Amino acid sequence: MSSHPQAAPLIQKMRKSSLRIAKARSIFRLKSKLARNCLSEFLGTAMLLFLGLSVSMQFILSNGVISSWFHVNFGWGLALTFSALATYQTSGGHLNPAISLLMVTLEKLPHSHLLPFIIAQLSGAIVGSIGPYYLYQDQFKHFTSLKTLAFPGLAACFTSFPELHVSNGTAFFDQIAGTGVLAFCICLCIDRRNKVPVFLQPLFFGLVLTMIGCSLSLNVGYPLNPARDLGPRLFAAYLYGIEVFSYHDWYFWIPLVAPCIGAIVGGWAYQIFIGIQIDDDHEEYELKVSN
Template sequence: MSPPGVAINIRMAAELERTEQVRAKIQIKNPLLRNALSEFFGTFLLLFIGIGIVMQFILSNEKLNTWININLGWGLAIAFTVYTCSKTSGGHFNPAVSIAFLTLGKLPFKDFLVYCVVQTIGAALGSAAAFGLYYDQFVKFAGAYRTILGPKATAGCFCSYPALHVSNTTAFFDQFAGTALLVLFVCVVIDKRNGIPGAAHPLLFGLVVMMIGTAYGMNLGYPINPARDLGPRLFSFFIYGSGVFSYHSYYFWIPVIAPLFGAIFGAWSYTFFVGAHIPDQRETTYVLVDEANQPLKLATDA
């Protein structure tokens, strides 16, 4: 009879082996398909969490969350979802980030198109799942009414609706600037010349989103992500009707298009002003010798 510790180790080894067998059977070998699945799942998770944060804020009459809670929650959602997919697609979850990588030569055009589609679908389904989980709260808050404006409006749970005094011109530049800041600092973080450890990247991305929310969330709620705004808007069409697109002189296209231009501007601003001018680190090799002047080993300083 084996000792208890040995039996446990044998059982754990067997379970691990079964896990590896399953992993080997279901592992996707095609890089694009694998990355597309990650982008879909990651964006689904991001919106499921993020939309839930906003719903908790609105449906509780702003009692369970405050604005800083929303910023913190979205930052954490970004951090943990990017950690989830950091070893596959890298965790874009945002067509604006993807188009910046496209222009920087880090993403093929075909991959960019696929990413945009799966990100938007993931965002729509993530918001649908959040709605299902909070459906009873929608009923309690607004009854049978599903409105975009008014004291019992709930459409803002899904996507951005600027106040009537905020012009579409302001909205466009708001999304341009917010996304430019996001992608600029993404480029700062991932630039290997800056020496930021890879394990810290997702957390720093989350902090960047928090920073943008605390600075420029007043106009639109900082969607700064075409998939994040369009996906839930498409789903909410089945709840609120065509008003989700016609509202505010057809504002809906602005958080879809403006972030794309802002992302390109942000990425290349960093490149032109800073990134291209960081000196490359050169390695210096030292030869350590013993008392007889015989080499012992090589030591390298970066």
């Protein structure tokens, strides 16, 4: 037993804090696991978009003075790291309909959970898009007072728009390739046979996104995520009109469809070429033989 005079009050305070948390848990904890997971996907995606779009807006609205393109890539990577870390122990930190679809094909997510996950992710993306706009509203007004911009102009703060010389065919393949790399690396990290510590996995997800931004972002940026692209696009359409969707011969559908294809291709490429080729642990092999 501690004889330090301040030890007893400190222990008492810690116990009171634990009781408060336990009481809050009994009141607010959702009974449905699916509801808890969807809440995590909603909040995690909102957090990802709030932080990520703030990074993009800081770059665009300052004319690249405050930050560089590397800062944008690094900032989005950190945003994904901590958003995934916050939700990893509940929903698995998908934050991306394409990744959720991949997990269904890998039988790591029930089919019946896919649509609720997508709705939660898209809703979170919309909510996460609104916050940065109002946070930087004065900067938006100041920027537009200084110059007249051709479309997409400041709509590019929210979502992806290829330049006119980039064809939709190139954009489609670009999103398959980028999301394929993301899914490949995610499967590599979560494969328990690679022994990547669970607490480090969200960090690696963020580093993968930074790597993709530094290497595969020239054509259309790197949305790689239907919710990340569509959620802000819906809010941008409210601000700037239907051209947000019709621009570049209705390009908008590409970041919705191509990432889903890319995630399945990349995730299963890992499984076929690497994952299923790794020997199981000896103990696990013995257990399977004995059964």
